[in-house]
Amino acid sequence: MTAMTASLPPQTRWWQSRVVRRFTRNWLALLGLAMITLLTLACIFGPALLPYDSLYVDLRARFSAPLTGDHYLGTDPLGRDIAARLLMAGRISLMVGFFAMLLATLLGTLVGVIAGYSGGWVNAVLMRTVDGFLSFPTIFLLLALAVALQPTPVMITLIIALTGWMEVARIVEAEVRSLKEREFVMAGRMLGLSRTHIMFREILPNAMGPIIVAATLTVARAILLEAYVSFLGFGIQPPLPSWGNMLNGAQQYLGTAPWLAIIPGAAITIAVTSFNFIGDGLRDALDVRNDTL
Amino acid sequence: MAAFLLRRLLQSIVLLGIVSIIGFTVLNLIPGGPLAQYALDPGMTEADRLRIASQMGLDRPLYVQYLEWASRMLQGDWGTSYRDGNAVLTVIARHVPATLLLMGSSTVIAVGVGTWIGIRGATHRNSALDYMSTVGAMIALSIPTFWFGLIGIYVFSLRLGWLPSGNMYTIGDGSVLNMLHHLIMPSVVLALVHIAIWSRFMRSATLDAISQEFVKTARAKGVPERRVVMKHVVGNALLPMISLAGVQVPSLLTGALVTETVFSWPGMGRLFLDSLSYSDYPVVMGLLMFSAILTIVANFIADVTVALVDPRIRLA
Numbered sequence: 001m002t003a004m005t006a007s008l009p010p011q012t013r014w015w016q017s018r019v020v021r022r023f024t025r026n027w028l029a030l031l032g033l034a035m036i037t038l039l040t041l042a043c044i045f046g047p048a049l050l051p052y053d054s055l056y057v058d059l060r061a062r063f064s065a066p067l068t069g070d071h072y073l074g075t076d077p078l079g080r081d082i083a084a085r086l087l088m089a090g091r092i093s094l095m096v097g098f099f100a101m102l103l104a105t106l107l108g109t110l111v112g113v114i115a116g117y118s119g120g121w122v123n124a125v126l127m128r129t130v131d132g133f134l135s136f137p138t139i140f141l142l143l144a145l146a147v148a149l150q151p152t153p154v155m156i157t158l159i160i161a162l163t164g165w166m167e168v169a170r171i172v173e174a175e176v177r178s179l180k181e182r183e184f185v186m187a188g189r190m191l192g193l194s195r196t197h198i199m200f201r202e203i204l205p206n207a208m209g210p211i212i213v214a215a216t217l218t219v220a221r222a223i224l225l226e227a228y229v230s231f232l233g234f235g236i237q238p239p240l241p242s243w244g245n246m247l248n249g250a251q252q253y254l255g256t257a258p259w260l261a262i263i264p265g266a267a268i269t270i271a272v273t274s275f276n277f278i279g280d281g282l283r284d285a286l287d288v289r290n291d292t293l
Numbered sequence: 294m295a296a297f298l299l300r301r302l303l304q305s306i307v308l309l310g311i312v313s314i315i316g317f318t319v320l321n322l323i324p325g326g327p328l329a330q331y332a333l334d335p336g337m338t339e340a341d342r343l344r345i346a347s348q349m350g351l352d353r354p355l356y357v358q359y360l361e362w363a364s365r366m367l368q369g370d371w372g373t374s375y376r377d378g379n380a381v382l383t384v385i386a387r388h389v390p391a392t393l394l395l396m397g398s399s400t401v402i403a404v405g406v407g408t409w410i411g412i413r414g415a416t417h418r419n420s421a422l423d424y425m426s427t428v429g430a431m432i433a434l435s436i437p438t439f440w441f442g443l444i445g446i447y448v449f450s451l452r453l454g455w456l457p458s459g460n461m462y463t464i465g466d467g468s469v470l471n472m473l474h475h476l477i478m479p480s481v482v483l484a485l486v487h488i489a490i491w492s493r494f495m496r497s498a499t500l501d502a503i504s505q506e507f508v509k510t511a512r513a514k515g516v517p518e519r520r521v522v523m524k525h526v527v528g529n530a531l532l533p534m535i536s537l538a539g540v541q542v543p544s545l546l547t548g549a550l551v552t553e554t555v556f557s558w559p560g561m562g563r564l565f566l567d568s569l570s571y572s573d574y575p576v577v578m579g580l581l582m583f584s585a586i587l588t589i590v591a592n593f594i595a596d597v598t599v600a601l602v603d604p605r606i607r608l609a
Contacts, residue, residue, distance in 0.1 A: 028428065028431075128307060128308065128311055129311060131308055131311070132308060132311035132312045132314075132315055133315065134543065135308065135312050135543065135585040135588045135589055136312070136315070136543060136581065136584060136585045136588070137543040137544070137546035137547040137550070137584050137588075138543065138544075138547050139546075139547040139550050139551065140546065140547070140550065140565060140580065140581050140584050141319070141581065143565070143566070143569055144319050144569075144577055144578075144581055145319065145322065147569050147572075147577075148319065148322040149322065220435065224435070224437060227437050228437065228438075228439070228547075228551060231437070231439050231551075232551070232554060232566060234569065247439070247440065247443070250443065251443060251446075251555065254443060254446060254447050254451060255451050258447050261440070261443045261444070261447070262444070262447075265437060265440030265443065265444070268437050268440065269432075269435055269436050269437065269440065272435035272436075272437075273431065273432050273435035276431050276434060276435050277431065280431060
């Protein structure tokens with residue numbers, strides 16, 4: 001490998017590339033990346049470092065305010081440590097967000113590539129289906145499905161993906177439709193490459209930029225949606241904590257224990273804002289039209 | 294115009310068909326399917342259920358069932374609520390005004406504030422306000438609506454005592470003023486996300502309009518800058534906003550459901566959640582279909598309005 005590239009003119013490593021340079025100049029995107037890294041590490045290693053288990057019930061210490069005693073973020077109505085629950089909930093919420101994004105992006109990309117490359121009635125059927133799904137308010141569809149199916153974390157992930165793939169499909173379809181007219185695709189066709197090869201090995205890699213941006217924004221959306229469904233009581237079920245279901249029931253204690261509502265909501269907002277900042281930074285960094293360097 | 298109307302109408306009908314197929318699929322995913330109301334009845338044997346299934350025609354092929362379900366929907370027979378035995382459409386109709394009021398007042402706030410921020414941001418590019426509104430919009434889009442509502446209740450109802458924490462009226466006081474007092478917080482909470490969306494779209498639409506030739510011409514003719522912006526730029530930038538209003542309907546309904554829950558607002562969203570808790574599936578299905586139809590109708594009206602205002606669209 002070294003022998004092959006050694007003779008090539010000035011090597012640029014991936015971190016020296018234009019995209020990375022442009023991304024790192026956007027301090028909001030960097031802030032988002034730092035926050036998500038921090039949050040992820042805290043959720044992975046935090047629970048082991050805290051003095052309390054997320055399921056440990058201490059009825060003598062119910063409704064402790066934050067920063068009292070060993071309970072850094074206070075306790076909930078059952079006397080469980082909120083810091084511990086917040087980090088355990090973060091594992092669930094971030095995982096649901098990440099895997100829902102992965103599934104939604106895969107499905108959206110598949111539909112988008114096939115619709116964009118095929119054109120004709122295949123395109124019409126697929127894209128009108130996209131419009132059909134987009135006609136429903138997401139939360140209505142999500143709740144109806146959550147009640148119909150068992151609300152386990154896996155199922156919630158699947159349902160969120162099922163209601164969140166349309167945006168990706170639209171973006172990919174538009175991108176593929178314009179890419180398929182380009183010379184390299186014609187060259188591929190003349191070489192006798194198969195349709196699947198052209199669609200997924202030639203066109204798809206060139207559409208990666210918009211897909212990555214859409215995927216990042218989909219994580220933000222998925223985390224938010226999980227929070228909505230769980231807040232309403234139809235998502236992740238207790239005792240398994242998620243940021244959304246920690247807020248379920250917080251409203252009745254708003255006067256006496258406002259931290260029950262404030263803390264998990266702040267965690268959701270920070271995580272979602274961070275992903276939105278990263279997505280926005282990636283959009284600027286990957287968008288060729290924004291090329292000012 | 295007639296050709297445009299016809300084409301657009303046809304598109305809406307096709308979309309309606311697709312939406313109904315999605316809805317029918319969800320209906321059949323519900324445990325027990327359309328038989329759910331009998332599934333938990335202990336006085337009923339498996340044989341009874343099978344007999345009812347065959348009476349209701351559930352042993353027929355799926356596409357026959359779908360066609361019958363769809364034709365009953367078209368005739369306005371959306372089934373009866375398990376909860377109170379009323380027709381589903383009657384139940385929904387009772388809850389629609391409250392939701393429309395909430396959505397309407399939120400849209401007025403969002404359009405007013407969002408358009409202003411968008412225009413200011415575009416005419417004063419890279420100013421402090423432009424920068425703050427860009428970052429602010431991204432944060433506003435990330436705040437869960439229900440959390441914003443809870444914080445609002447904590448600050449304005451519990452701490453300051455300025456605004457009521459929920460419901461549409463104080464008991465025993467049915468005046469319009471009392472209702473408006475209750476409307477303030479839910480509509481602002483619901484508007485937040487949409488202020489962000491409107492300001493982003495308005496900003497880019499204004500920037501597009503500003504770089505047009507006719508703006509240069511107007512300036513060259515010596516038209517005062519204020520008039521150039523208000524008449525030539527904003528007038529053209531507002532055009533795409535009409536379509537945006539239609540596109541926003543599903544997201545407004547999603548926000549309304551959450552807002553209504555937090556503020557005990559007696560609208561469609563609350564009805565949807567209550568019906569879910571009671572396993573009142575006919576109402577759940579009815580609301581699901583009703584919200585999608587509302588979206589399709591809103592988009593149709595928006596597109597027709599744009600075509601009426603802008604001849605370039607209908608002639609294209």
